Amino acid sequence: MKQEDTRPEPTPGPTVADDEALGRLLASAHFRCRSLFDEVLRQSGLESRHFSVLLALRRLGPASQRRLIDSLGVEKSAMVRILDELERQGLAERRPDPRDRRAHAVHLTDGGRERLADAEELAAGAQPFGALTASERRQLATLLGRLAG
Amino acid sequence: MKQEDTRPEPTPGPTVADDEALGRLLASAHFRCRSLFDEVLRQSGLESRHFSVLLALRRLGPASQRRLIDSLGVEKSAMVRILDELERQGLAERRPDPRDRRAHAVHLTDGGRERLADAEELAAGAQPFGALTASERRQLATLLGRLAG
DNA sequence: TATTGTTATACTCTATAACTATA
DNA sequence: TATAGTTATAGAGTATAACAATA
Numbered sequence: 300m301k302q303e304d305t306r307p308e309p310t311p312g313p314t315v316a317d318d319e320a321l322g323r324l325l326a327s328a329h330f331r332c333r334s335l336f337d338e339v340l341r342q343s344g345l346e347s348r349h350f351s352v353l354l355a356l357r358r359l360g361p362a363s364q365r366r367l368i369d370s371l372g373v374e375k376s377a378m379v380r381i382l383d384e385l386e387r388q389g390l391a392e393r394r395p396d397p398r399d400r401r402a403h404a405v406h407l408t409d410g411g412r413e414r415l416a417d418a419e420e421l422a423a424g425a426q427p428f429g430a431l432t433a434s435e436r437r438q439l440a441t442l443l444g445r446l447a448g
Numbered sequence: 449m450k451q452e453d454t455r456p457e458p459t460p461g462p463t464v465a466d467d468e469a470l471g472r473l474l475a476s477a478h479f480r481c482r483s484l485f486d487e488v489l490r491q492s493g494l495e496s497r498h499f500s501v502l503l504a505l506r507r508l509g510p511a512s513q514r515r516l517i518d519s520l521g522v523e524k525s526a527m528v529r530i531l532d533e534l535e536r537q538g539l540a541e542r543r544p545d546p547r548d549r550r551a552h553a554v555h556l557t558d559g560g561r562e563r564l565a566d567a568e569e570l571a572a573g574a575q576p577f578g579a580l581t582a583s584e585r586r587q588l589a590t591l592l593g594r595l596a597g
Numbered sequence: 598t599a600t601t602g603t604t605a606t607a608c609t610c611t612a613t614a615a616c617t618a619t620a
Numbered sequence: 621t622a623t624a625g626t627t628a629t630a631g632a633g634t635a636t637a638a639c640a641a642t643a
Contacts, residue, residue, distance in 0.1 A: 313582055315571045316503055321589055322481050322576060323500065327521055328595040329478040330611070332471050333632090348632085351472065354465055365601065372476055374634065379603060401601040401642045422464045427471060430594040433462055439591045440470055445579040446477040479634070482609095497609085514624060523611060528626060550619045550624040 332427040339425040343418040344388065348373075348381050350422065353415040356391060356407040363402045390414050481576040488574040492567040493537065497522075497530050499571065502564040505540060505556040512551045539563050 336347045345353070355370050356362065362370075368378050382405060385391040390411035393403040407415070428436050485496045494502070504519050505511065511519075517527050531554060534540040539560035542552040556564070577585050 313577070313585055315568045316507075317585070318571070318574070318576055319485075319496075319500060319503055321585060321592075322478075322485060322496070323520065324589060324592040324596055325474070325478045325481055326610090328592045329471075329474045331596060332474055334611085336468075336471060337632095346632085347468075347471070351468060354468055358465075363601075371472065374636095375602070376604075376635085377633075399601080399643075401640095403602075419464045422467070425467070427467055428462070428595065430597065431591060435591060436462055436466070436470060438587065440473060442580060442584060442588045442591070443470075443473040443477045446577065447473055447480060448579060475633090483634085495609090512624075523613095524625070525612085525627075526610070545624095548620075548624080550617095552625075 335425045335427040336422065339421050340418055343414060343421055345414070345418050348377075349385055349390075350415075350418055352378075352381050352385065353390065353407065353411055353418070356405060357412070357415060361394075361404045361406045363396065363399075364405060365402070367405065385411070388414075484574045484576040485571065488570050489567055492563060492570055494563065494567050497526075498534055498539075499564075499567055501527075501530050501534065502539065502556065502560055502567070505554060506561065506564060510543075510553045510555045512545065512548075513554060514551070516554065534560070537563075 333347050336350070340346060340350055351371055352367060355367055359366065359370065364375065364378050364382065367373070368375050371378075373381070382391060382393065386393065388410075390408060392406045392408055394406055396402040396404045428439075431439065482496050485499070489495060489499055500520055500522075501516060504516055508515065508519065513524065513527050513531065516522070517524050520527075522530070531540060531542065535542065537559075539557060541555045541557055543555055545551040545553040577588075580588065
């Protein structure tokens with residue numbers, strides 16, 4: 300029979316209630332961050348989701364929807380809608396991919412590039428993480444990266 | 449005329465693209481955390497939002513909807529729906545508040561208390577922040593707290 | 598058979614406004 | 621006038637399944 304250890308735990312260990320509170324904090328920070336972005340971007344006719352896709356297109360160059368989806372972690376049906384909206388505004392184009400006739404090569408248009416530059420200037424004023432120093436932002440990115448795994 | 453400083457900035461300063469990437473990380477961590485919670489809680493017939501309110505009721509004791517709203521940061525119309533669902537399952541009750549006839553005193557029922565205990569046991573298995581040590585969790589809470597302001 | 602993209606549906610969360618009954 | 625709560629609506633997000641065209 301094992302001996303009972305009656306000493307209190309050295310570190311109490313996180314309770315479920317702690318996890319729940321941290322989860323709410325996560326939600327609140329997320330929504331606040333996005334609403335700050337959206338508020339500032341509104342003047343450019345874009346929202347966060349468009350901005351993210353335009354940035355990805357500039358970063359990756361012409362890319363299939365599949366590649367954008369994997370790169371941004373967006374649902375494929377959501378990506379269809381976002382690209383519809385970007386095309387309607389003339390900011391991106393779906394062109395045929397000569398190497399795979401199922402796929403589209405999504406291109407950033409000149410207009411899209413300009414609009415992105417404008418949006419970037421606006422977004423610089425959003426400062427959604429302005430409460431944190433550069434080092435703290437890196438800390439946060441590391442911690443969140445481990446969670447998003 | 450001011451002299452041009454041609455030295456590179458010591459710390460490059462966060463770009464808008466960095467902020468955008470961090471925002472996506474925040475979103476992804478948030479949704480992953482909630483889906484882990486919901487998945488594990490499903491067996492108890494509760495979802496995260498119910499769990500949060502039940503925890504708050506146990507923590508605060510009988511409380512007005514206004515108090516729950518302020519305590520959890522939920523919209524008042526959302527709180528109405530959550531309490532409707534909890535009442536329908538017999539887990540909480542809206543009773544008249546003798547001191548303010550506009551307000552309800554929301555009570556946790558015995559059934560609610562039991563269901564909460566069951567849900568807590570289930571939720572302990574969710575480990576939404578299991579990738580982090582206790583100290584990292586505290587770090588994360590501090591950083592997010594500054595963002596949620 | 599698997600993959601790319603499309604369409605449709607459902608549910609959650611936020612946000613807002615209009616409304617009631619009280620204070 | 622302001623507050624507590626209700627109802628309704630709109631918009632964003634996730635998630636899923638079914639489908640067409642192509643690999």
